[in-house]
Amino acid sequence: MELRVLNYFVATAQELNMTRAAQKLLVSQPALSRQIADLEDELGVKLFNRQPRHLTLTPAGQYLFEQAKEILALTAKTKSNLQSTAIISGDLTIAAGESIAMQRIMNILSNIIQDYPTVKIHILSGDYEFAKRKLNVGTVDFAVIIGNLPLSNYASLQLPEKDTWGVLMTKNDPLVKKEHITAADLAGRNILNSQQAEAMHYFDSWFGNYKDQINIIGTYNLSFNGTLLVKNHAALSLTLDKLADVSEDSNLTFRPIYPKMTESITVIWKHSTNLSAVAELFLNRLQASIAED
Missing domain, CATH: 1.10.10.10 (Winged helix-like DNA-binding domain superfamily/Winged helix DNA-binding domain)
Known part of the structure; x- marks a missing residue:
């Protein structure tokens, strides 16, 4: 062909x-x-x-x-990338899940764009399976993975940030009065869960004896559309903190779950791949950013 x-x-x-x-x-x-x-x-x-x-x-x-x-x-x-060996140029592509840790990534990318105006940045949003597939076929340079997942086949760099699981709800929900949410609080409620968390049974232990009483009505891949369902009072959403707008002007609020559950954030890339100049630059700046913390 x-x-x-x-x-x-x-x-x-x-x-x-x-x-x-x-x-x-x-x-x-x-x-x-x-x-x-x-x-x-x-x-x-x-x-x-x-x-x-x-x-x-x-x-x-x-x-x-x-x-x-x-x-x-x-x-x-x-x-x-081959045509841009003389100077740092070319394309940098990153597949990433939704996380507040992406702010660190975006800060680095912003500085690279400012320093090297010919660099083109491509951000692809998706869960672990999506990011892993893109990385394996070589169409992305890096993937940002959320959670304790099998990464032995990849080179990796863990970020200092951690995401905290909790429940997104409207501000007039009865659970707003609570400082944190337990599995018992969700008994009899409609719950929207992360597709990745549902597939990997993240919450089975946390649900405990209440598992059969919690009505998982569906899953989301990226949190924004799930947020719209919460706004319509159709469900509560098990999600990570700092992803939804919970400001004074928003009708939404977030409560962490108890016992607390957090997720690590890891940047991965293929062991066997020779990184382009711009990918090397990104990795060096990311390592320096972590070292400064």
């Missing part, structure tokens, strides 16, 4: 219309159709279901679409 043909395929998969894709690529429609047909012959699979004026991806086409986007992103990143 040639990169040029993969680019043609991705454009066609995005447009789901051969004419629009050809216009986007600045090629003729017959030439594009021929390239896609040749790609299908090469792979021995059908990539598109062809309908009048419209295309849909087959399961094989959907799989190739996801893989091709990763391949093209990695190719562009590699080319950019």
Whole structure:
């Protein structure tokens, strides 16, 4: 598979219309159709279901679409970094979960951008599985991982910050009167849990004998949308501190859980990867920032 043909395929998969894709690529429609047909012959699979004026991806086409986007992103990143060896330039990509510790990361990135204006920064938000997959395929330089997770396959640097688990609720909820929330307080309540915490059974021990009385109505991947559900009084949210707006102007407030549960924050990268100049710069500045504390 040639990169040029993969680019043609991705454009066609995005447009789901051969004419629009050809216009986007600045090629003729017959030439594009021929390239896609040749790609299908090469792979021995059908990539598109062809309908009048419209295309849909087959399961094989959907799989190739996801893989091709990763391949093209990695190719562009590699080319950019190779072309910027004379000075610190190129792209720095970080996959990260939501944490107050990201403020340290953002401070470092802000200083790098100020010192090296040609550097491009890309932040991808997601949970551990998302960040790990991006790191493994090479489309990100670093991942910021929240929690005590298996990291033996990676180089790592733990940040000083820790996140504290608690319950997000509206300010008129009866639990607002409490300084901290116990599992007994959540019995009979609708609870929205972190997708990562739910999948890894973080709270099973903390729930204890109340586990069957706590109604987990669903999960969130990133906290903002879960916050909207809390605002609608549909549920309380088990979440980390300092992620939601709990200022005087907000209708939300946060109470830590008891017994207390905290999470470490770790920056990881691949052992076997030769870091680009800008990635080395970021890592050096991160280490210096931690040493200063």
